[in-house]
Amino acid sequence: MIYDDLCAGPHVEKTSELDENSFKLDRIAGAYWRGDEKKKMLTRIYGVAFENREELDAYVKQQEEAKKRDHRILGAKLNLFTVSPLVGSGLPMLKPNGMIIRKEIEDYIWSLHKNHGYQRVWTPHIAKIDLYEASGHAAKFGNELFRVKGGHGEDFCMKPMNCPHHMQIFADNQWSYRDMPIRYFEPATVYRDEKPGQLSGLTRVRAITQDDGHLFLRVAQIKQEVGIIVSIIKEFYTTLGMVDDYWVSLSVSDPATPEKYLGTRQIWETAESSLEEAAKQFELPYKRIEGEAAFYGPKLDFMFKDAIGRQWQLATIQLDFNLPERFDLSYINEAGEKERPVVIHRAISGSLERFMGVMIEHFAGVFPLWLAPRQVIVVPVGEKFNDYAEKVLKSLKDADIRAEIDLSTDGLNKKVRNAEQSRINYILVVGEKEETEKSVAVRNYKTKEQTEVTLQEFIDNSQQEIQ
Amino acid sequence: MIYDDLCAGPHVEKTSELDENSFKLDRIAGAYWRGDEKKKMLTRIYGVAFENREELDAYVKQQEEAKKRDHRILGAKLNLFTVSPLVGSGLPMLKPNGMIIRKEIEDYIWSLHKNHGYQRVWTPHIAKIDLYEASGHAAKFGNELFRVKGGHGEDFCMKPMNCPHHMQIFADNQWSYRDMPIRYFEPATVYRDEKPGQLSGLTRVRAITQDDGHLFLRVAQIKQEVGIIVSIIKEFYTTLGMVDDYWVSLSVSDPATPEKYLGTRQIWETAESSLEEAAKQFELPYKRIEGEAAFYGPKLDFMFKDAIGRQWQLATIQLDFNLPERFDLSYINEAGEKERPVVIHRAISGSLERFMGVMIEHFAGVFPLWLAPRQVIVVPVGEKFNDYAEKVLKSLKDADIRAEIDLSTDGLNKKVRNAEQSRINYILVVGEKEETEKSVAVRNYKTKEQTEVTLQEFIDNSQQEIQ
Numbered sequence: 001m002i003y004d005d006l007c008a009g010p011h012v013e014k015t016s017e018l019d020e021n022s023f024k025l026d027r028i029a030g031a032y033w034r035g036d037e038k039k040k041m042l043t044r045i046y047g048v049a050f051e052n053r054e055e056l057d058a059y060v061k062q063q064e065e066a067k068k069r070d071h072r073i074l075g076a077k078l079n080l081f082t083v084s085p086l087v088g089s090g091l092p093m094l095k096p097n098g099m100i101i102r103k104e105i106e107d108y109i110w111s112l113h114k115n116h117g118y119q120r121v122w123t124p125h126i127a128k129i130d131l132y133e134a135s136g137h138a139a140k141f142g143n144e145l146f147r148v149k150g151g152h153g154e155d156f157c158m159k160p161m162n163c164p165h166h167m168q169i170f171a172d173n174q175w176s177y178r179d180m181p182i183r184y185f186e187p188a189t190v191y192r193d194e195k196p197g198q199l200s201g202l203t204r205v206r207a208i209t210q211d212d213g214h215l216f217l218r219v220a221q222i223k224q225e226v227g228i229i230v231s232i233i234k235e236f237y238t239t240l241g242m243v244d245d246y247w248v249s250l251s252v253s254d255p256a257t258p259e260k261y262l263g264t265r266q267i268w269e270t271a272e273s274s275l276e277e278a279a280k281q282f283e284l285p286y287k288r289i290e291g292e293a294a295f296y297g298p299k300l301d302f303m304f305k306d307a308i309g310r311q312w313q314l315a316t317i318q319l320d321f322n323l324p325e326r327f328d329l330s331y332i333n334e335a336g337e338k339e340r341p342v343v344i345h346r347a348i349s350g351s352l353e354r355f356m357g358v359m360i361e362h363f364a365g366v367f368p369l370w371l372a373p374r375q376v377i378v379v380p381v382g383e384k385f386n387d388y389a390e391k392v393l394k395s396l397k398d399a400d401i402r403a404e405i406d407l408s409t410d411g412l413n414k415k416v417r418n419a420e421q422s423r424i425n426y427i428l429v430v431g432e433k434e435e436t437e438k439s440v441a442v443r444n445y446k447t448k449e450q451t452e453v454t455l456q457e458f459i460d461n462s463q464q465e466i467q
Numbered sequence: 468m469i470y471d472d473l474c475a476g477p478h479v480e481k482t483s484e485l486d487e488n489s490f491k492l493d494r495i496a497g498a499y500w501r502g503d504e505k506k507k508m509l510t511r512i513y514g515v516a517f518e519n520r521e522e523l524d525a526y527v528k529q530q531e532e533a534k535k536r537d538h539r540i541l542g543a544k545l546n547l548f549t550v551s552p553l554v555g556s557g558l559p560m561l562k563p564n565g566m567i568i569r570k571e572i573e574d575y576i577w578s579l580h581k582n583h584g585y586q587r588v589w590t591p592h593i594a595k596i597d598l599y600e601a602s603g604h605a606a607k608f609g610n611e612l613f614r615v616k617g618g619h620g621e622d623f624c625m626k627p628m629n630c631p632h633h634m635q636i637f638a639d640n641q642w643s644y645r646d647m648p649i650r651y652f653e654p655a656t657v658y659r660d661e662k663p664g665q666l667s668g669l670t671r672v673r674a675i676t677q678d679d680g681h682l683f684l685r686v687a688q689i690k691q692e693v694g695i696i697v698s699i700i701k702e703f704y705t706t707l708g709m710v711d712d713y714w715v716s717l718s719v720s721d722p723a724t725p726e727k728y729l730g731t732r733q734i735w736e737t738a739e740s741s742l743e744e745a746a747k748q749f750e751l752p753y754k755r756i757e758g759e760a761a762f763y764g765p766k767l768d769f770m771f772k773d774a775i776g777r778q779w780q781l782a783t784i785q786l787d788f789n790l791p792e793r794f795d796l797s798y799i800n801e802a803g804e805k806e807r808p809v810v811i812h813r814a815i816s817g818s819l820e821r822f823m824g825v826m827i828e829h830f831a832g833v834f835p836l837w838l839a840p841r842q843v844i845v846v847p848v849g850e851k852f853n854d855y856a857e858k859v860l861k862s863l864k865d866a867d868i869r870a871e872i873d874l875s876t877d878g879l880n881k882k883v884r885n886a887e888q889s890r891i892n893y894i895l896v897v898g899e900k901e902e903t904e905k906s907v908a909v910r911n912y913k914t915k916e917q918t919e920v921t922l923q924e925f926i927d928n929s930q931q932e933i934q
Contacts, residue, residue, distance in 0.1 A: 079640070082635070082636060082639040084598075084635040084638075084639070085597075086594065086595060086597050086598040086601060086631075086635060087590075087591070087594040087595060087598055087632065087635055088593070088594060088595040088621065088623065091591040091593065091594065092591075093588065093589065093590045093591070093632060093635060093636050094588055094589035094590075095588060095636055095639065096586035096587065096588060096651070098589075099586070099587045099588050099589050100587070102589060103587060115864075119563030119566070120563065120566045120567070120570060121560065121561055121562060121563055121566050122560065122561035122565075122566050122569060123554075123560045123561075124554070124558040124559075124560070124656070124673075124674040125592050125625075125656065125658070125674070126555075126558065126613070126625070126658065126674075127553065127554040127555060127558065128553060128554060128555040130552075130553050131551075131553040131554055134553060143618045144618075146593070146615050146616070146617065146623070147615070147616050148613050148614070148615050148616075148625065149613070149614050149615075149616065150613065150660055151610045151611075151660050152660070152662060152663050154555065154663070156555065156613070158592075158593070158615065158625075164553075165554060165560060168549070168551040168553060168554055168560060169549060169560050169562055171551075172549040172551070172562065173546070184563070189591065189592065191592070191593065193617055193618050193619070195619060196619050196621070206591075207591040207592070207593075397582075
């Protein structure tokens with residue numbers, strides 16, 4: 001809640017409720033009276049209050065840490081992304097370093113899916129408005145839809161979701177129960193016309209690339225498929241070091257108001273117990289929250305904490321009884337009759353843009369080796385050793401390590417400082433000793449350790465670390 | 468020219484000019500007088516005429532072959548792509564089999580670039596109209612631009628080209644001559660509002676994914692960089708078996724009308740001779756065509772023939788002196804002064820959609836193993852051998868071969884027939900002999916050969932073939 005504007009948030013009734021040990025004036029800002037720029041400018045004083053001193057201290061520390069890690073500042077400094085006024089706000093462009101991170105995340109997510117029967121599909125970024133009228137998104141998204149005017153009497157929309165497109169692909173074949181589940185995967189960019197004032201860096205954008213996937217399955221298959229998705233989520237976030245303190249919201253229906261939900265009570269009970277059984281089987285730290293389900297189905301939302309304790313809702317698994325109905329989807333069951341599949345929407349990272357923003361701050365720009373855009377730099381101590389440095393560079397590149405070289409005329413100290421400012425994981429200093437021994441002097445940016453190993457050892461260690 | 472409507476094409480003056488040996492009535496169709504559906508319907512008779520009998524025969528044969536290979540029919544039959552009326556015409560969606568082909572092509576193209584200093588970037592599919600006013604595309608594309616209306620007083624466009632976005636990324640850093648060339652790569656989808664009546668399959672679409680790339684370089688670097696691109700193009704089309712009979716159009720300026728072109732005569736001469744020298748060095752079968760250059764620079768267009776002799780303009784290398792000027796791009800030269808870079812636009816496949824359409828027809832749906840969405844199917848001769856078949860399947864999958872299994876109750880002949888209709892490259896029949904000998908009976912769809920090899924041999928051979 002602490003990120004909300006306090007004016008809209010909880011209020012203390014009297015200042016006497018404030019305890020000087022857990023209260024702090026934070027900052028000031030200019031503000032026009034009632035937001036009207038024609039009126040006089042006043043000074044707004046921001047303060048924060050907590051239950052006790054420890055909570056205040058933790059908050060202050062978190063804020064200081066957050067400031068150091070701000071992904072917008074690191075994004076510019078490390079050449080990860082840029083926003084151009086000609087392109088527009090909320091439409092960040094990924095520079096080569098940023099694209100390396102994104103591609104590693106995307107490829108890793110896909111590698112976790114491909115042996116579980118998922119198949120990649122590709123769909124365009126627009127569709128006729130008819131598609132979203134059929135799906136209900138036109139009514140639901142309203143002004144957030146980017147409308148596209150065709151020149152031939154056709155009205156299009158930029159897609160706000162991928163599901164309707166994936167339903168069209170599913171509907172193109174007549175499936176049998178033997179084919180189920182069908183699992184589509186597409187990391188695809190959707191567009192939403194968010195308010196310009198709310199846009200920021202990579203976390204509040206108008207172009208949102210979901211690592212999206214849709215499963216079409218039978219009710220009896222829910223538990224098994226949810227189990228697979230849960231195992232993928234756990235593996236992914238374990239790799240990123242974020243599973244120490246997370247929790248899962250099992251959002252279910254409120255049985256007292258069945259009229260709020262689509263589908264029979266029996267299907268809901270099966271669906272909710274399938275989700276809960278999967279949660280138990282995988283020992284998820286879940287809370288069952290009644291009345292929090294969407295009208296179209298129950299869901300599991302995963303809340304992970306980053307390195308400085310901030311909570312982010314990232315992965316999600318949502319059951320959907322609504323869209324299969326709206327698109328009249330079916331498969332042929334054992335009795336030769338048409339039966340309606342259930343749909344699961346799932347995302348592991350949530351959106352690649354927001355997830356990248358979170359990762360930049362989580363790692364404070366010092367990425368684990370597999371994610372790091374700049375893994376290694378070779379620094380010769382003098383011009384005499386440029387040849388050996390080039391050989392080292394080539395060996396690293398041949399081993400698929402992202403390596404570069406500093407052949408500038410700068411002094412050694414300056415070269416090392418430059419490399420450290422760019423947060424390159426390993427600096428390999430090479431001179432006479434290294435050339436003779438076919439070795440490298442390694443400086444580890446993260447641990448600040450310095451070691452001397454053979455080039456081959458360094459390559460082997462790095463490849464293992466990347467794995 | 469033979470694909471043009473004859474009414475607009477060349478005409479014979481008198482029917483006596485026609486030679487019965489090289490003339491053929493082709494087909495008839497209904498047509499309203501002057502295209503007005505309120506008028507009476509007439510019958511239009513189509514005929515084709517050639518210089519001699521051989522040319523006519525070749526044409527007729529090509530047409531018959533083209534019909535058998537129609538990518539729209541094969542696309543539906545092999546589950547490669549689909550077009551939905553709710554999504555809109557010219558907006559095909561790739562089904563899992565089609566996406567395998569597209570991803571293999573895209574990954575292969577990227578693999579040819581990544582060791583030549585190219586870096587991937589990512590840019591959104593829209594931008595403010597301001598970007599295209601600055602680039603000149605707003606004026607040039609006019610009605611073909613999809614206009615996007617934001618809800619907050621902002622006017623956007625779906626991008627018709629990627630270059631302006633890439634220029635914004637380049638412009639985000641101050642480069643030195645030591646950094647040049649900068650090479651960006653992005654397979655990205657652009658959108659153009661083509662007339663609905665002209666849309667067809669994958670070859671005439673509104674969503675066009677270019678395997679796009681832009682280089683920012685010094686004039687003296689043109690030859691070297693063009694050489695790298697030419698070598699990539701040659702390697703790519705050699706792999707696809709299309710380099711037997713291709714030619715290259717070297718489109719240069721007309722020196723008689725220098726006012727038609729942007730940039731000094733000296734830069735044009737350097738640029739044109741760089742292109743020509745690269746063409747000579749790589750022994751390209753090129754024709755120098757004067758006056759065919761774009762106003763922004765000279766180019767090399769590559770014309771390849773498919774398996775039935777139809778010519779397609781696919782790869783392109785274009786120099787550009789215009790956009791760097793419009794976006795005021797610069798790098799710092801040896802003298803510490805700002806200097807304008809030249810830009811190269813390049814595409815290897817042209818567009819992934821059109822290229823896929825061409826490939827489906829070129830290979831008549833029987834793809835080389837690395838491109839084939841369905842590489843191998845295991846067919847047990849009876850239920851007794853299902854277990855061994857499953858083991859074979861697992862070994863194939865572990866070896867990254869796209870394999871499936873037919874465990875249906877169909878008879879062997881039917882299973883083989885089904886697999887052949889799906890154009891699966893290899894059918895592995897397994898029964899008692901195979902189980903005992905840990906072997907597989909291989910039917911090669913393309914050659915119709917049948918061989919008996921050990922499972923390991925088959926895996927080794929397939930992996931080699933894929934390489």
